[in-house]
Amino acid sequence: MNSFDESDAFEGASLSSRAMAARPQPYLDGLNPEQRLAVETMDGPVLMLAGAGTGKTKALTTRIVHLLNTGRARPNEVLAVTFTNKAAREMKTRVGTLLGQQVEGMPWLGTFHAICVKLLRRHAELIGIPGTDLTLNSNFTILDTDDQLRLLKQLVQAAGIDDKRWPARQLAGVIDHWKNRAWTPDKVPAAEAGAYNGKAGALYKQYQRRLIELNAVDFGDLLLHVVTIFQTHDDILQQYQRWFKYILVDEYQDTNVAQYLWLRLLAGGHKNICCVGDDDQSIYGWRGAEVGNILRFEKDFPGAHVVRLEQNYRSTPHILAAASGVIAGNEGRLGKELWTEAQEGEKVRLIGHWDGEEEARWIGEEIEAMQRGTRGQRPHGLDDMAILVRASHQMRAFEDRFLTIGLPYRVIGGPRFYERMEIRDAMAYFRCVTSPSDDLAFERIVNTPKRGLGDKAQQKMQVTARQNGVPLIEGARLLLEDKGLTGKGARELQVLLDGLARWGRMAGDKSISHIELAEIILDESGYTEMWQNDKTPEAPGRLENLKELVKALENFENLTGFLEHVSLIMDNESEESGEKVSIMTLHAAKGLEFPAVFLPGWEDGLFPSQRSMDESGLKGVEEERRLAYVGITRAEEICTISFAGNRRVFGQWQSSLPSRFIDELPEDHVDVLTPPGLYGGGYGAAGMAGSMGGVQNSIDARVQEANVYNSPGWKRMQARAGNRPTSQPRESTSPVIDMAAASSHTVGERVFHQKFGYGEIVGLEGDKLEIAFDKAGTKKVVARFVTSPDDVPF
DNA sequence: TACGGCTGTATTTTT
């Protein structure tokens, strides 16, 4: 498997280049000049800066078609990567449509992860543990987050660490982070290895070793391992460099370091790489995405052609102007100005409410009015409307309200089908059958349903397995043989092991379809029965999901194929019927569009989120601002922004100020609405100031600022627009943004310490600081070991 | 082993 044989290594060359060369190019006709340029500039590096709604997918798919049609590459020589399966699917379909034929051979169009699995299966044995002969095997399993966490927990406990104080979750986060940066255990900088109780570095190493012993990889490994192979085996890298004649990357602003390295390595030869993205829509910094990748593109690839797609086909001019106004507050942008030929339409609507409930009530009424078309607009169906929130807990107010008024809604996001407990359990059974050495799967199901095999019994199996150097299932069998387990548990375990063995034989029996087999497994194991006997309200739904799971098997040849697919695809394709308003987070809304969009909860602390600002300072605010930009640009015709003066947070009433982003909305494109029930004038009018006391006056002042556009804050903003971010520090915002100016620290300042994490300064003593750390308690540390949260290198 | 009450904590999420 180590040697590289082109004849069988690459599947699917279904279109010969010669046959394609003379074809006409009608697909170019529908493109605007910029899109056309992006399609026709085929050689060398190209950066396609595609603003929201500018037809980026069209340009990208047409480019692929053009490459094929002009004979530059065969379908299997084009590497096209996306982040989500949805995007990959869409590209595949659209390429097929444009080409007017089914493209059998685009085996290298897929997500980063899917493509890496393919690559890694070919070269798995090159990944090993130094100093041992342990290596990965090409039939490795891909662990889901649950398995990963279970494994880490074992390691943490084995290391004698108190996993209450130091949750395995946190360690998982650290490791994930390192993998995103393409750091193998030996590459983790010493300064970072001390995270998590000082043991993260050592635990990471153990974890990687354990994974290989289990012949398993986690999601991060898929990229990390392939990058490692490319870095250490130049011959292999070169072969792929030659094979992939053209590389295309979607959502480039979302790439992390590992993905970036992966791309650079693969494009290193011919540099025919086309990256598509929008720096203004980079909203995944918190999970490792580096906006810097797209900002640096021209440096990374000297001589790159940069094409800007700026003609927007989605929104009205007012909406675009509002979005531009907000995003102008960010520094270091590549710069784009969206324009449109669309009718002027309505201004962005801004409205403030007394509290979150009123906001939900008002939006509910608005939606009903829009449905009827009584608001002067054309009537809109519920499918045309969406509510986009910053954090999922905000959804509750809307769900409550919509339930009481009987307005149909759907929540997008949330737990995915394949992440549900019953689905994971069922799949763990399948895994045990198809690969009897899958310890983690066995651990998951050994006592599900309850078989009287608790911690104690499981411990014994683990020990037996370790002592004999065999997988857990085998260990369990040995334990029974040696009579190390007795009574009910022993009998039940025997039944389970016999079952697994029997099902394993059936899997090899051609007369039984894998669908029947799946049903047999779920029945005979008692798993279905477990839910049938369960009287909680969720049980029927879970049984329903299990049925759906079995149905999904129809699309696959066998269980193994299905499991491989599922480990990479976590889609939620439940197509509910009927017109419904969509409720989702801003993150989930990226890439979508709706005629009418509601953006509630624009309050400082909620949006921009306090946590984001605390942890990432100015960078955090900028990412939040991009989120605002994404939100506004989802709207085609009507965009309604709102905020509430009071909100229940964790059961307590809190009052807050309108979001700083509201200050940044350009006056000319905003229409400030008066909430019903608050007669006596709009914002800033005496009536309202009178009706709201105390804290409300300050809200009022801010509202007036947003409304009248002549306040000092507003003028300051105008002066700085396009220059510096407008956000002025507020008392409520604790991070000290500029460390240069803060050579001496102050009490109350948020800081970051390499070892102890984030904390707040509670005392000063010469060059020492007393800091109350979020996680590590109060400690005295030397001042030079702490940095401002936004200086933290990750 | 299994359940109920207690405590601590509380973005954003794909693969």
Add this chain to the structure above:
DNA sequence: TACAGCCGTA
């Protein structure tokens, strides 16, 4: 407030 994860008890 709400929920998950832990501990103590039956």
